[in-house]
Amino acid sequence: MAEDYAAKMSRKTAAELRDYVDNRYQYREEAVLAALEELARRGTPEPNAVALTTALQTSQQETDRRESVARAEVADQDQARRVARGEVVAAEPTGPALYSPGTIALFSILPMSTMIGGGVLLGLNLVRLRQFRGLALLVVFVLAYIVLMLNLVMLVIVRGGVSPIIGYFLFNVPAILVYVRWFWPRYIATENYRGRSLLLPIIVCFLLSLALQYAMPYLQKQQPPEVQQQMKQLERLLKE
DSSP states (O other), X not given: OHHHHHHHHTTSOHHHHHHHHHTGGGSOHHHHHHHHHHHHHTTOOOTTHHHXXXXXXXXXXXXXXXXXXHHHHHHHHHHHHHHHTTXXXXXXXXXXXXXXXHHHHHHHHSTXXXXXXXXXXXXXXXXXTTOHHHHHHHHHHHHHHHHHHHHHHHHHHHTTOOOHHHHHHHHHHHHHHHIIIIIIIIIIOOSOOEEOOSHHHHHHHXXXXXXXXXXXXXXXXXXXXXXXXXXXXXXXXXXX
């Protein structure tokens, strides 16, 4: 493009070249720069040519940037229209197969999995990415969280008279926030991944829930009397 303007300006008269400089806002920056160069080549340079050249080059960069953005937007819109018409097959997601933050949050709130299920899915992501330091921190967090929050929630429900449903959310929601807002940005931090199938986690959670349901009476009998009393009280609250 610059060569075309240079050839064009070489055929212009001095008055025409001055017109490009004097009315530079009506022309493209490349044309005015070529006019300045031609005037200098003919031995009649513009007095403030250096300042004009600097300003025009800066303006040209901004113009090129805007035009590049506009071309990219037009190309994206054209691609979207072609995909909608079925002319182009949308590109398949690339990257490692991971459980998404939404899936982790969902499994952390389901009664059959709770925050433990969400932690397991997050841990599988960390293993897939070989983030073993993050995995170790996750294990420590889950164990400490269960011990502290379970006792706290039980205390709030049994002694504070809070609804078990509210207690359930108090137990799980903080863990979800830690998974999604702390672990994910630090140890996964990618949007380029393929979603993993939910079928296997659902089946595993269902089987574990079923096994726990059958094992609960036996486990309850193995607890100290005071714990059994608290569990019975909690069951009565859940039935109310």
